[in-house]
């Protein structure tokens with residue numbers, strides 16, 4: 497399990513190194529790691545981590561797609577966060593090869609906060625396979 501303390505209402509936090517560390521600690525050489533966010537107002541996504549503008553562009557695009565002031569029925573006032581959570585999804589699957597995350601050169605794993613600040617958890621399920 498990875499714990500992340502978010503500090504903004506909406507943000508994308510790069511957790512790639514922490515996921516890679518968990519895989520290393522487990523000593524797994526090959527297989528899959530399934531990441532699962534047990535939250536309804538957060539999500540997980542894989543996208544470019546090299547240029548931080550990519551994450552801010554994604555957040556801005558989501559903001560435009562899911563306006564804060566639409567006529568939502570959910571009484572808590574955080575419906576946009578629920579919708580964004582469903583758009584991105586609660587899980588991501590990454591292959592593991594030679595003990596490393598099999599990500600593309602520019603890919604990073606992001607925990608996406610939509611109703612922060614909060615303490616979030618990311619569950620890791622390791623599924624080993626033959627190398």
Ligand code: ZN
Nearest residue numbers: 570572574575
């Ligand atoms: Zn709610």
